[in-house]
Amino acid sequence: MLEKKMKEDKFLAKIETKNDTLSKEFGRILHTFEEIRIQENGDSRPPDLFILDVGNDPEDRLDRFYPLFQSTSIGEVFVTSPMAESGIILKAMRAGAKEFLPQPIDAADVKQAVKGFIARREQMRASSPVSPGHLINIFGSKGGAGATTIAVNLAVTIAQEDSFSKVALFDTHSRLGEIPLFLSFTPIFDWSEITRDIDRLDDTFLMSILYKHTSGAYVLPSPARMNNYLPLTPDVVDLLMNAMRRLFDVVIVDTGNPLNETSLKMFELAETNLLISIPSMPYVVRTGRILDSLRSAGYQSVRAKIVMNRCTKHPEISLKDAEAALDRKISGLIDNDYPSTMSAINQGKTLEWVAPGAEVTKNIRSLASGFVGLKKG
Numbered sequence: 001m002l003e004k005k006m007k008e009d010k011f012l013a014k015i016e017t018k019n020d021t022l023s024k025e026f027g028r029i030l031h032t033f034e035e036i037r038i039q040e041n042g043d044s045r046p047p048d049l050f051i052l053d054v055g056n057d058p059e060d061r062l063d064r065f066y067p068l069f070q071s072t073s074i075g076e077v078f079v080t081s082p083m084a085e086s087g088i089i090l091k092a093m094r095a096g097a098k099e100f101l102p103q104p105i106d107a108a109d110v111k112q113a114v115k116g117f118i119a120r121r122e123q124m125r126a127s128s129p130v131s132p133g134h135l136i137n138i139f140g141s142k143g144g145a146g147a148t149t150i151a152v153n154l155a156v157t158i159a160q161e162d163s164f165s166k167v168a169l170f171d172t173h174s175r176l177g178e179i180p181l182f183l184s185f186t187p188i189f190d191w192s193e194i195t196r197d198i199d200r201l202d203d204t205f206l207m208s209i210l211y212k213h214t215s216g217a218y219v220l221p222s223p224a225r226m227n228n229y230l231p232l233t234p235d236v237v238d239l240l241m242n243a244m245r246r247l248f249d250v251v252i253v254d255t256g257n258p259l260n261e262t263s264l265k266m267f268e269l270a271e272t273n274l275l276i277s278i279p280s281m282p283y284v285v286r287t288g289r290i291l292d293s294l295r296s297a298g299y300q301s302v303r304a305k306i307v308m309n310r311c312t313k314h315p316e317i318s319l320k321d322a323e324a325a326l327d328r329k330i331s332g333l334i335d336n337d338y339p340s341t342m343s344a345i346n347q348g349k350t351l352e353w354v355a356p357g358a359e360v361t362k363n364i365r366s367l368a369s370g371f372v373g374l375k376k377g
């Protein structure tokens with residue numbers, strides 16, 4: 001893992017040439033820099049440094065590779081050519097090349113250029129620290145509490161309200177999680193791709209697995225079949241959440257209701273833990289037991305906020321009694337509205353879509369407003 005981390009920290013360089021001798025010459029020089037790693041076959045991360053050999057046909061090659069210069073995912077482009085006339089150099093620089101390296105290449109010149117590249121990139125890294133995204137763990141106190149309804153609608157509402165924030169929704173269920181049903185899509189990938197090959201986990205791999213919903217939220221579904229997938233362990237959750245928080249401003253997790261090592265890990269990692277309850281005896285009792293379990297497992301259960309779902313005018317247990325029984329304040333209330341929530345599920349649409357004016361939708365909007373504008377600095 002350490003090796004993987006070090007690999008990720010290095011700047012990735014790609015040498016684009018049909019000339020093997022030239023490729024080896026550049027390779028030898030780049031290898032002298034420990035900050036740089038040369039792109040291998042199968043490396044999907046876009047390079048930080050792209051060295052483009054435009055050979056003896058610079059005009060044509062510069063035109064053909066023009067989109068590359070415009071790409072925001074590629075760091076810097078160096079152009080090299082045996083034809084070093086001023087017109088060609090000017091064209092390369094105007095396209096956006098950072099350096100022009102005439103051939104035959106001069107090792108000292110190339111080293112100087114690479115040093116400049118490393119200095120600029122390191123400066124960029126230092127001046128733009130990426131603060132981790134905000135992780136919201138949605139935990140059902142008991143089956144049917146409304147964890148999935150709240151996770152899905154919260155994610156979609158935040159994504160729609162805040163177009164600057166990147167929002168992700170992750171379904172940790174071991175199988176047959178219901179998020180695809182709630183959002184009416186058929187998943188191609190799910191998190192078993194990640195547990196199967198955790199060493200491959202990088203930004204490109206993760207983004208290739210996520211499904212983009214029309215609201216803008218990115219979804220990582222749970223396995224839909226009983227295939228031989230590897231489970232989510234606390235270590236995998238740790239790595240995966242790290243990766244997701246690097247990419248997204250808000251990560252919402254539908255953890256369901258199992259109390260195990262993996263869900264405890266989620267409680268530990270999350271900035272916000274929402275414990276979903278219902279003002280009725282079995283749910284309130286179970287909510288109390290979960291708080292006790294968290295406390296005895298050494299987790300700061302104080303950080304878990306209670307959201308009472310399916311609230312009616314005359315609940316089976318009054319909110320005052322529930323607060324007294326749980327010895328804590330209730331942080332959020334969501335109206336009981338079975339027709340709206342069921343109609344949303346049946347249509348595979350969000351509450352915003354099927355019942356924009358309903359109290360339940362307003363309650364979710366108000367819960368979401370606490371997580372809007374969390375764009376990473």
Ligand SMILES: Nc1ncnc2c1ncn2[C@@H]1O[C@H](COP(=O)(O)OP(=O)(O)OP(=O)(O)O)[C@@H](O)[C@H]1O
Nearest residue numbers: 140143144145146147148149310336337338341342
């Ligand atoms: N605010 C609400 N008012 C009325 N019904 C609701 C509300 N929230 C959820 N429901 C209904 O409760 C049922 C369970 O909801 P949901 O699937 O979201 O719960 P869950 O905690 O994810 O359940 P599971 O344990 O099966 O994962 C659904 O039929 C849903 O329509």
Ligand SMILES: [Mg+2]
Nearest residue numbers: 147148178256
């Ligand atoms: Mg659920």
